[in-house]
Amino acid sequence: MSALLGLIALPSIVTPATAQKVENKDNNPSLSQSKSTPTYEVAPPPERIKPLPNERQLQEGETPVDYRISNLLGDFTGNLWVGSWRGLSRINPNTGRVISRVSLPNIAISALVQDKVGRLWVGNNEGLTRVDPQTSQITAQNLLLPSKRVLSLLLDKRGYLWVGTDAGLTLVSPDQGLIMTTVKNMPGVSVNAMTLDADGQLWAGTLEGIVKVNTSSALLMKRIQNLPGGTVQTLAISPQGLIWAGMPNQLLVINPKNGIVLRSVTPLRGRNVTSVRFAKDGSVWVGTNNGLLRLNPYTGAVLDQVTGLPSSRVLTLAPDIGNKLWVGTTEGLAWLMPSVGTAQPHFGFGRYVK
8 A cells, every 4th residue: 555655664663752642443563554653733833032142252252351450669750650460550649640551561560660770670470571661662571580470579779689589589680681690599489579678688578488688699698487377478677677577367577686576466367468568657558358457566556447449459559659558459559648548449440441
C-alpha cells in the first residue's frame, strides 16, 4: 500500500510525552506501523520578543574609569599638582581652576616630587619620568631602576633624588637623569614611603619596618624592626623631630635617636593609616581608609573629624596650599579650610565629570 501512495515506509520514533497513540483495532502489526503517524496539538506560534541590546557586550567594551587621587604636591610658584590615575594636572589652589594637564605615557601616578630647579619627577608602575612644568614636555624617562614599579620619591637637602621601588632604593642625579648608586641589602625591600629628619638623613618605610640611610654615602645607619603591624605605609617627621609611622593597623610615634616606640596613638588603633602630614599650626592630619582626622600632636586627641569627602578612603594629603588642606581620595579630590570640618569636592576630579 505504501508503494501505491508514493510513500516510503520508515520506522518512526514517537515521543510519548508529545505524540498521541493511534489505536490499531485490527491488531495487525503490518498495518500498525503504517497507521501510527504521530499527531500534535495545534497551537499558535509564540509571540516575537523585541530583541534587547547586548548589555554585556556594551559593558565589556567600556573601560572603567579610576578616579583615585594618589599624590598632591605644592610647587615653588604656589600652584598645586594633582597626580591621579587619570594623569597629571596643575591647578590654582586659590580658585581651583585647572591650569594645565600633562600627557604621560602611563597615567597611573604613584609618586610625585619637584627638584631644586623646578622639574617634576613622576613615578608610576612603568618607571620614572622627568617633566618640564613650563612646557609640560617629558625630558627624561626609562631609567635603569632596580624595578619599574616606583612607590615613593624624595629630594634630599643636596638636591639629589631618591627613588623607592618594590625592589629597593636608588639615588639619581636629577640634572643628568643618571643612576648614581643603589642601596645594597635594603631591609624590607619595598620602599613604600620616605622622609628626611632634621639632620638631612633619609628614613624609609618598608615591608619590615623603618630604615635610616645616610644620604651622603647611601649606607644603612639604623634599622627599626619588629614594629606592630610590620608594614610602614606612610612617614612624617613632626616639628619636634619625632617619626610618625602609619601602619595598616595603627599610628606609631618613634624616637629616631634610639628607635624606641614612644606610643601608639590611641584613636588610630585598629585603623589603616594611609597618610600623615603636619600643618604649619603644628597639628597633624591623618588620613585612613575610613576617614580623615586632625589630631593634637602632643596628646593624640582627635580635634576634628572631616565630613563631606568624595570617599572615606583617603590616599594623600597636602596642607597649607592656598590656605587650604587638600585631600586625595579613591573617588576624587577635595579641599577644606582648616577651621571648618566639612570638605568640599573639586568638581574637576571625580565622578562629577567624565
